[in-house]
Amino acid sequence: AALAEQLGLMHYMDVMMLITAVEYVAPMSDENVTVTDTEFSNVPIRLFVPRKPSDGLRRGVVYFHGGGWSLGDAGMKSYDRLTRWTSSRLNAVVVSVNYRLAPKHHFPTQFEDAYSVTKFFLQRNVLSQYRVDPGRVCVAGDSAGGNLAAAVAQQLLEDSEVETELKAQALLYPALQTLDVNLPSYQENENDPLLPKALMVRFWSEYFTLDVSLREAMASNRHIPSESSHLFQFVNWSSLLPEEMKKDHTYTSPTYGRPELAQRYPGFLDPRAAPLLASDARLWHLPLTYVLTCEHDVLRDDGAMYVGRLRAAGVPVVHHHARDAFHGALMFISSPAELAVGHRLLNRYIKWLDENL
Numbered sequence: 001a002a003l004a005e006q007l008g009l010m011h012y013m014d015v016m017m018l019i020t021a022v023e024y025v026a027p028m029s030d031e032n033v034t035v036t037d038t039e040f041s042n043v044p045i046r047l048f049v050p051r052k053p054s055d056g057l058r059r060g061v062v063y064f065h066g067g068g069w070s071l072g073d074a075g076m077k078s079y080d081r082l083t084r085w086t087s088s089r090l091n092a093v094v095v096s097v098n099y100r101l102a103p104k105h106h107f108p109t110q111f112e113d114a115y116s117v118t119k120f121f122l123q124r125n126v127l128s129q130y131r132v133d134p135g136r137v138c139v140a141g142d143s144a145g146g147n148l149a150a151a152v153a154q155q156l157l158e159d160s161e162v163e164t165e166l167k168a169q170a171l172l173y174p175a176l177q178t179l180d181v182n183l184p185s186y187q188e189n190e191n192d193p194l195l196p197k198a199l200m201v202r203f204w205s206e207y208f209t210l211d212v213s214l215r216e217a218m219a220s221n222r223h224i225p226s227e228s229s230h231l232f233q234f235v236n237w238s239s240l241l242p243e244e245m246k247k248d249h250t251y252t253s254p255t256y257g258r259p260e261l262a263q264r265y266p267g268f269l270d271p272r273a274a275p276l277l278a279s280d281a282r283l284w285h286l287p288l289t290y291v292l293t294c295e296h297d298v299l300r301d302d303g304a305m306y307v308g309r310l311r312a313a314g315v316p317v318v319h320h321h322a323r324d325a326f327h328g329a330l331m332f333i334s335s336p337a338e339l340a341v342g343h344r345l346l347n348r349y350i351k352w353l354d355e356n357l
Contacts (some may be wrong), residue, residue, distance in 0.1 A: 013070045013103055013206065020067070023076040032088040037075070041120040043113045044098040046074040048087035049130065057133035059092035059357050062118050062152075066143030066328070068175075068203030069110045070102040078331040082346065089350055090357070093130045095121055099148070102206045107267040110207070114148040115155055122156075122164040138168035138287070138357050142330055143299070144203070146174025150275040150306070157285050168357055170290040170349065173327055176302040177276035178204055178268040179235045182221045184249040185300035192296060195327040200298050207273065208265040213258075222257035228269055229256070234277050240305040276306055283313040290352050292320045292345065297327035318356075320348060 001015035027035040027046060034049045050058065063086070065072040065079050073079070074096035087094040099113035118139060120126060127134050141149035153169045156162055181201055190197040198219065205215035217223035224231070238251035262269055271278040289310055293303040300321075307319040322329070325341050330349070332342035 011103060012202070013101075016071050020071055020073050020076055023078065024073060025075060025077050025080050027075070030084075033084055035080075035084065040095065041116040043117045044074075045117060046080070046083065046096040046098070048083055048094040048096070050087055050091045050093070052091060054091055054131065057131055057136070059090055059353075060121065060127065060130070060132040060137040061086055061090070061092050061094045061353070061357075062121055062137070062139045062149075063094060063096045064099065064114050064139070064141030064145030064148040064152075065096065066141065066145045067101070068200070069107075069144045069147075069207045070203060072101075072144075074098045077334055081334050082330065085346070086350060086353070090354055092353075092357070093132050103210055106209060107207050107270070107273050110144075111148060111151055111272050115152050118152050118156070119159070119162055122162055124163065127164065134164045136167055136357055137164065138166055138170060138353070140170035140172070140353075141174070142172035143328065144175055144207075146171040146303075147176060147273075147275065150174055150176060151272045153286055154271065154275055154278055154282055157282070166287045168288045168290065168353070169286070170292075170353065171303065171306070172292045172330060172349065173294050173297055173299050174291070174303055174306070175200070175204070175299050176274060176306050177235050178218070178274045179224055179231060179277070180221065180237070180254070181218055183235075183237050183298075183301040184241070184245060184247060185302075186298045187249065188247075189296055189298045189300070189327075192298060192327065195298055197298055204268070208267045211265070214261055214265055214268075217257050217261055222255050223261055223268070224254060224257055225259035225262045226256040227259065228262065229254070231269065231277055234309070235305060237301055237305060240308045241301055242304065242308075245301060245304055276302060276309070280309070280313055283310055283315060286310065286313070286315045288356055289315055289317045290320070290349070290356070291317060292322065292349065294325035294327055294329060295321070295323045296325065299327060318352060320345075320352075
């Protein structure tokens, strides 16, 4: 991808999207689940509806795929399998959302697509149509999808038009903040083969703009203006991370950057893009939460800090930290890239949903 971009042949993300294309599978129903590609609120979704009869109302899951807001598809083999299993094993209606992607679309488009689908699904008449219990609906997602799930859950609390409350949110190695990309987890996993720091910085910056000046400023951690210094309390890992994750790292005060970047691209300071920046008061009424973090992941500390802040706000949280896992492990659940760790994490995630949704 880097070579093709250097030669002027294709944009980096366009090359990366070829992986998505290769992984794509058409919607195919089986003996357990009816699968269709359709739209909710004019946003494409892949819908999974259980076939087995249910004595009562079913559970509902709105799922957002990962891929740095630039890649991925609900129809990728790994995501199709994950959401299909969720539907079958929980006897749940699963809505897997195909939000629009960068670099063609920037924030807040991805968030708005995710939010509009969730809001549409939470309407009483829609839930009734699919025989979903309005008291048993959750949002979930991995990586950038975990970011969207967290942002949607926060926004729903402030939307007077939405009568149905989420019962839970499940955030799988989520990306949650844009302020500090030099956290211990970023330092330790800077050259991780699946999600190196440079790629995560690119995902973040291209979520907002193709202007490389933002990416360059983020790479050196000099993109936050001094006027936004009050936000650093929400990402101060010295107080928010558990001791075992701090290791031998020493916290350094932030280095402030160019104010014009925040003026041009204010999205990177918006809690809808960076849910960890939400005020304590905004977190108080969030639903029961499951957070998966992986030791070998630049995003590990994002999830761990959110766990700390949610617990301080009185939100019931289950934090599963997989010490032997890496970013994207849940995608390794089908051949030719099938690993035991992927199945173990998937089973634990679905077990939590089964017990708590």
